[in-house]
Amino acid sequence: MKGIHQLAKHLDISIGTVSRALNGRPDVNAETRRRVLEAAEQLGYVANQSGRSLRKGSTNVIGLMIESGKDNVDNSDNFFFGVIGGLQTVFARHNLDLAILPCPSEEDPLEYLQRMVARRLVDAMIISATQKIDKRIDLLIEKRVPFVALGRSHSGGSHTWIDLDFAGVANSAVDRLISKGHRRIAIAAPTTDINLGFVFVDAYRAALERHGLTYDPALVLRARSSEDGGYSVGGDLLALAPRPTAIILIYELMAIGLYRRLMEAGVKPGCDIAVIGFREAPRARFLQPALTCYRLSLQDLGTELAETLLSSMPDYAEIYSSHACNRLWPLDLVPGESDAFELAP
Amino acid sequence: MKGIHQLAKHLDISIGTVSRALNGRPDVNAETRRRVLEAAEQLGYVANQSGRSLRKGSTNVIGLMIESGKDNVDNSDNFFFGVIGGLQTVFARHNLDLAILPCPSEEDPLEYLQRMVARRLVDAMIISATQKIDKRIDLLIEKRVPFVALGRSHSGGSHTWIDLDFAGVANSAVDRLISKGHRRIAIAAPTTDINLGFVFVDAYRAALERHGLTYDPALVLRARSSEDGGYSVGGDLLALAPRPTAIILIYELMAIGLYRRLMEAGVKPGCDIAVIGFREAPRARFLQPALTCYRLSLQDLGTELAETLLSSMPDYAEIYSSHACNRLWPLDLVPGESDAFELAP
DNA sequence: CTGAAAGCGCTTACAG
DNA sequence: CTGAAAGCGCTTACAG
Structure with missing residues (x-):
């Protein structure tokens, strides 16, 4: 005999009472509850999750799906570890x-998610790295699994999401560079169909046009979201004629590789070319000259993601109703020296 | 009605037969099996994990415990993402x-692990960042949960582990530096009780003494395992009089901060001081002069960890019996320029 | 306030 | 080869 039966036997009461005491039901004698709690603590009893889940229909586990093989995870400077703290x-x-x-x-993300959802391993899901068309969203809606997406998508009609304000960053960066006299501004963008790539480039284009500049597809440099990608962006940049006077990056770690490539060519960021990075990353903090970039609190983002998710779960919807809305997460400019010069007119 | 009952009803057969067909039992008519598999695929049926686990007593899930707030995770340059690929x-x-x-x-790691284990969320565990005394190991042994530890510990008597060969690296680094004429060699070590710190420093000491040099505790520079830590090591190093002519680092990312601090002081790695890093990290690859460090395949390490774990699980022990042993994982020297000079005698 | 019993969704001896 | 039934460990109406 084991589990709750053993505990009940040890206390010489029924398993029903043990369960009620452990679950904090009000209809339990205070002394009985005390005895149960004490014995559970002493014997190290914790309810078997399978039995509990089967009966209750919920697991008390929230899943965060990541695609470990992908650039955006491997190279994002522990973005997820920061967010996890807030979630928890x-x-x-x-x-x-x-x-x-x-x-x-090796596995198709959609099939993987389907499997996780069908097995009912978790009560709700957090997905990230949303694609422009992302069938995971349709799946979660169809299966009625509460979820929140970190990133927007064209899929799924209305669903809950939080996204970094990529458009805001592109806008701000273009404005800043133009105010310093730049007219030929390149941008680094991802090679994949990740939605943020479209948002970022679209906003860049709109910002240019707002300033009366023509969008030139040749200035959109595609690369992997890594230092290597930044290095290759550097090469592409140097090969453009006439060479752009500024570049805006989309991933934090690109800056490191870009700096390296530029240095090799004797082109100094902050003097010969203006560089604006994306997220302020621990690793990029060490660059010299200091990188102009944008800051956000990963902890706060995690908190907000969690609260938004809970607002879509029946059991918690009421408590978190004020979070039941989509949000663009703002990033704050951290001025550095990498774009700290004015271009002669 | 839902789940397996619904599927059985749809096919007009019993749930027992459906279950047997789905689980690949031999005693099912081939045509019946075909119909069941087809219907399951079409209706998107996947067995509810709670029902399955409750009945079978196993979950088919392996847990990998990480401590997200810890230096060694946050700053290890996505060490875990690499290992995960191999595990999977x-x-x-x-x-x-x-x-x-x-x-x-905020949670005590031991209590967290206890909770996860008691709930029976997983069939087996992988733990990492083992401490010199690590009660998690005693807990897992006591609860008879199959596990493998990435890292050794003094706890638990005999248990399954794989550890990077920190002693081998310390040895190799000391030998290499001494052969180049160095006599005053500093070492960076962690501030915590993580076991690898003891192993590394002990081996460093033994290697020095083997060469007839005296171990000097003042040359053991404690720091966080991050770029910041490396930067602070740089400061400590410069403050030592007489200044050591070489330093051995214990964490991959320290090199980045160390280089920065040395550069600020006009001290050039590979000319004025010899630097040997630890693991070859994607991020440290960009350092100039190129860092002398040690390489390992995270994918292979993950594979070995998984196979070792399976060798300790009753259902798989036989298949993986050849992996049922502890291992020191070797690292290969990647000579760079950061120590490529001989010291005048 | 407590106990006895039903039932969550599965898998697997057991009988036929 | 298939079906009917037991039972995994819980929680929760229901009765008292």
Whole structure:
């Protein structure tokens, strides 16, 4: 005999009462509850999750799906570790546990998600790195699994998401560079169909046109979202004639490779070319001259993601109703020296 | 009605037969099996994990515990993402899924692990960042949960582990530096009780003494395992009088901060001081002069970890019996320019 | 306030 | 080869 039966036997009461005491039901004698709690603590009893889940229909586990083979995860300077802290702060309030579910690179992300959802391993999902068309969203809606997407998508009609304000950053960066006299501004963009790439480039184009400049597709430099990608962007940049006087990057780590490539060619960021990075990353903080970039609190983003997710789960919807809306997450300019010069007119 | 009952009704057969067909039992008519598989595919049926786990007593999920707030995770240049790929390659063969379980920084790691284990969320665990005394190991042994530790520990008597060969690296680095004429060699070590710190420093000491040099505790520079840590090591190094002519680092990212601090002081790695880094990290590859460091395949390490773990699980022990042993994982020297000079005698 | 019992969705001896 | 039934460990109406 084991589990709750063993505990009940040890206390010489019924398993029903043990369960009620453990779950904090009000209709339990205070002394009985105390005895149960004490014995559970002493014997190290914790309810078997399978039995509990089967009966209750919920697991108290929230899944965070990541695609471990992808550039955006491998190269994002522990973006996820930061966000996780925020998520857990909120989940801890409700005894929800977070499980990170890494989709193997050989497996189709949609099939992987389908499997996780069908097995009912988790009560709700957080997905990220949304594509322009992202069938995962349709799947989660169809299966009625509460979820929040970190990133927008054209899929799924209305659903819950939070996205970094890529358009805001593109806008701000273009404005800033133009105010310093730049007219030929390149941009680094991802090679994949990740939605943020479209948002970023579209906003860049709109910002240019707002200033009366013509959008030139040749200035959109595609690369992997890594230092290597930044290095290759550097090469492409140097090969353009006439050479752009400024570049805006989309991933934090690109800056490191770009600096390296430029240095090799004797082109100095902040003197010979203006560079604006994307997110302020621990690793990029060491660049010299200091990189102009944008800051956000990963902890706060995680908190907001969690609260938005809970607002879409029946059991918590009421508590978090004020978070039941989509959000563009702002990033704040961190001026550096990498674009700190005016271009002669 | 839902789940397997619905599927059985749809096919007008019993749930027992459906279950047997789905689980690949031999005693099912081929045509029946075909119909069941087809219907399951079409209706998107996947067995509810809770029902399955409750009945079978196993979940088909392997947990990887990480401590998300810790230096060694946040700053290890996506060490884990690399290992995960290898783990999944092996687990995929047996339809095992990997769930990463991040211990919240506010929670005691031992209590967290205890909770995860007691809930029976996973069939087996992988733990990492083992401490010299690590009660998690005693807990897993006591609860008879199959596990493998990435890192050794004094706890738990005999248990399954794989550890990077920190001693081998310390040895090799000391030998290499001494052969180039260095006599005053500093070492960077962690501030925490993580076991690898003890192993590394002990081996460094033994190597020095083997060469007839005296171990000097003042040359052991404690720091966080990050770029910041490397920067602070740089400061400590410059403050030593007489200044050491060489330094050996224990974490990959320290090199970046160290280089920066040395450059600020006009001290050039590879000319004025010899630097040997630890693991070859994507990010450190960009350092100039190129860092002398050590290489390992994270994918292979992940594969071996998984196979070792499976060798300790009753259902798989036989298949992986050849992996049922502890291992020191070798690292290969990648000579760079950061120590490429001989010291005048 | 407590106990006895039903039932969550599965898998697997057992009988036929 | 298939079906009927037991039972995995819980939670929760229901009765008292």
